Amino acid sequence: MADLDNWRADLQSQDVETRAAAAENLCQLGEEAAEAAIDLVKACADEEPVQVWAVAALEEMGPPPASTLPQLIELAKDSQAIVAYWAITLLGRVEDAGAQSEGVLAELLLHAPDISVRERAAWALGRMGPKSQAALEALKTAAASDSVRLARLAEEALS
Amino acid sequence: MLTVMFTALSGGGVGGYLNPNMPILGPLVQGARQQITSLVQGNEHLQNIVQGQGQGGGSAISATTAGSVQAVSNRRAPDKITIGTFNIQVFGxxxxAKPDAMSVIVQCIRRFDIVAIQEVRAKGDNVLPDLVKQLNADGxxxxxxxxxxxxxxVSTEQYAFVFDTTRIEYDPSSIATMQDPADLLHREPFAARFRTRTxxxxxxxxxxxxxxxxxxxxxxQEVNALGDAYQAILSQSPPEDDVIVLGDLNASEKQLGKLGQIKGMRWVVTGDVMTNTRQNKAYDNIVFYGPSTAEFTGSWGVLNFEQEFQLTRDQALKVSDHFPVWAEFQIWEAPKQGLFAGRLGNRR
Structure with missing residues (x-):
C-alpha cells in the first residue's frame, strides 16, 4: 500500500491542493482507506477542499482498524466538533470493540458543547450496548433531554 | 443568456401543492421551508410541446446482469421520459475542475430528461450553474x-434536480425540503412536483x-422514515398519485424497511444488479407505488459509465463512486382506475 502511505504523508503537506488531492485519493480507496482513519479524521478540520473529501472518505470507509481506537478516543475529545463527530462515529462502527471508549463517550454525552457530538455519542453508545454505570447514567440523563433526537438516541441505546 | 434567479419561498406565502402546511415526518405538521435556487433559462415556460431530443446515436448501457435491465439511449423517445438518480460524489x-470527469457527468445527464442529484458539496453556489452551462453547450x-x-x-450537502426544460416543467409552489420535527433524517428529502411537457x-x-x-x-431508521415521507407527500393537496422516491438509499432492495413494506411499492433495481462503481453495492434505487405509477414502462437500468466510456476503474472513480440509475415512464398520465382513492387505506 505504498500509495496509501504516500497519500497519508501528503495530508501533512503545506500545500492545500496536495492535501486535497491526497484526501480525494484516499476517498477513492473506499474501505481500503481504513488504515488512514486517524489522518482522515484530523483532515476534517482542514480547509474545505480537503475537508469535503475527508468526510466523504470517512462516510464510505466502514469500521476502523482496532489499532486506531486509542487515538480515536483522544480525537473524540477534540475541540473541533467535526473532528470529534467523526472520531465518535468510527468508534460506534466498531460496536462492542469500542467499549473502552464508554467513559469518554459518557462524558461527551453530558458535556460536549456541540449537540451533534452529544448525539453521536449517544448513537455510538447504542451501537456498543453500554455496560458501564457511567454510560448508563449519562444515557438516562440524555434521554430526558429537550432535544428530540438526542433523547431518542439515548432511549434507543438504553433499550 | 443564462439568468440565475434566487428564490426564497416561505411556507405560508405561496399557494400550491405543499402549502400552506406540509405535513412531513412525524406527528407535527409544519410549514414547508426551503431555499431554492433556480436557474431559469430563456423562455422555458412558453412552450408546451414535446420536442424530440438528441442527435446521433449512441446506445447505452447497463452493464448489469438482470434480465430486465435495459439500455438507455442517447436518443430519447418523444413519448417517454427517462428519470434518473445520480450520486455525484463530492460534487463541488x-x-x-476535472474536464474529463465533467465530460462523463454531462454525457450521462444528457441521457435523462430529469435527474435527481445527491452530494453537491461546495461552499459556493456555482456548481449547478456551471454544470447546466456545460449541459447546454450543445444547445x-x-x-x-x-x-x-x-x-x-459543518460539512453539508445539497440535493438538486436537473431537467430538460423542453421535456419537463415544475410547479414552483411544490418545491420543498421536507420537515423532520423528530429529526430522523440526516438530510431531509428534497421534493418537487413535475409534469411532462405535452x-x-x-x-x-x-x-x-x-x-x-x-x-x-x-x-x-432512515429508510423507515422514508416510508413516512412517502405517505406525507401522498397526503398533499391537490392529490398526486405518482410519488417517486429516488436517490442513494445506502440500502439494497432487501433493506428498504417501512418504505419497502408498503403494499404495492416497487423498486427498479433488483436482484444482483450493483449500482456503485466498485460493483459491490446496490444502494441507489427508484421506488414508487406500482399500481398507481402505471406510467412506468418497465425499462430501467444502471448507467455503467466505466464501460460506456471505456474508462479505467480509477478514471471512473474520479467521476463518482456511484453509477446513475434510471427508469423510463410514459409522458401521458395513466388512468387512475380508482386505485389512488383507496390507497391510503390499503397499506399494510
Whole structure:
C-alpha cells in the first residue's frame, strides 16, 4: 500500500491542493482507506477542499482498524466538533470493540458543547450496548433531554 | 443568456401543492421551508410541446446482469421520459475542475430528461450553474432546482434536480425540503412536483420526485422514515398519485424497511444488479407505488459509465463512486382506475 502511505504523508503537506488531492485519493480507496482513519479524521478540520473529501472518505470507509481506537478516543475529545463527530462515529462502527471508549463517550454525552457530538455519542453508545454505570447514567440523563433526537438516541441505546 | 434567479419561498406565502402546511415526518405538521435556487433559462415556460431530443446515436448501457435491465439511449423517445438518480460524489469545485470527469457527468445527464442529484458539496453556489452551462453547450435547455445545505456538522450537502426544460416543467409552489420535527433524517428529502411537457397538459404525466441520500450509519431508521415521507407527500393537496422516491438509499432492495413494506411499492433495481462503481453495492434505487405509477414502462437500468466510456476503474472513480440509475415512464398520465382513492387505506 505504498500509495496509501504516500497519500497519508501528503495530508501533512503545506500545500492545500496536495492535501486535497491526497484526501480525494484516499476517498477513492473506499474501505481500503481504513488504515488512514486517524489522518482522515484530523483532515476534517482542514480547509474545505480537503475537508469535503475527508468526510466523504470517512462516510464510505466502514469500521476502523482496532489499532486506531486509542487515538480515536483522544480525537473524540477534540475541540473541533467535526473532528470529534467523526472520531465518535468510527468508534460506534466498531460496536462492542469500542467499549473502552464508554467513559469518554459518557462524558461527551453530558458535556460536549456541540449537540451533534452529544448525539453521536449517544448513537455510538447504542451501537456498543453500554455496560458501564457511567454510560448508563449519562444515557438516562440524555434521554430526558429537550432535544428530540438526542433523547431518542439515548432511549434507543438504553433499550 | 443564462439568468440565475434566487428564490426564497416561505411556507405560508405561496399557494400550491405543499402549502400552506406540509405535513412531513412525524406527528407535527409544519410549514414547508426551503431555499431554492433556480436557474431559469430563456423562455422555458412558453412552450408546451414535446420536442424530440438528441442527435446521433449512441446506445447505452447497463452493464448489469438482470434480465430486465435495459439500455438507455442517447436518443430519447418523444413519448417517454427517462428519470434518473445520480450520486455525484463530492460534487463541488474539485470535480468541476476535472474536464474529463465533467465530460462523463454531462454525457450521462444528457441521457435523462430529469435527474435527481445527491452530494453537491461546495461552499459556493456555482456548481449547478456551471454544470447546466456545460449541459447546454450543445444547445440543450437544461435547468435545475437545488435545495438548502443539509447536514449535522459543518460539512453539508445539497440535493438538486436537473431537467430538460423542453421535456419537463415544475410547479414552483411544490418545491420543498421536507420537515423532520423528530429529526430522523440526516438530510431531509428534497421534493418537487413535475409534469411532462405535452400538447395536452391536462393529460400529461405529473409526479413528485423525492430526492434522498441517507446516512450510511443510520440506514435502518432512515429508510423507515422514508416510508413516512412517502405517505406525507401522498397526503398533499391537490392529490398526486405518482410519488417517486429516488436517490442513494445506502440500502439494497432487501433493506428498504417501512418504505419497502408498503403494499404495492416497487423498486427498479433488483436482484444482483450493483449500482456503485466498485460493483459491490446496490444502494441507489427508484421506488414508487406500482399500481398507481402505471406510467412506468418497465425499462430501467444502471448507467455503467466505466464501460460506456471505456474508462479505467480509477478514471471512473474520479467521476463518482456511484453509477446513475434510471427508469423510463410514459409522458401521458395513466388512468387512475380508482386505485389512488383507496390507497391510503390499503397499506399494510
Amino acid at each position: 469545485q474539485s470535480k468541476l 440543450s435547455r437544461y435547468s435545475f432546482l437545488i435545495g438548502p445545505r443539509l447536514g449535522r456538522s 400538447s395536452a397538459p391536462d393529460k400529461a404525466f405529473t409526479f413528485y420526485l423525492v430526492n434522498i441520500h441517507t446516512d450510511p450509519d443510520e440506514v435502518k
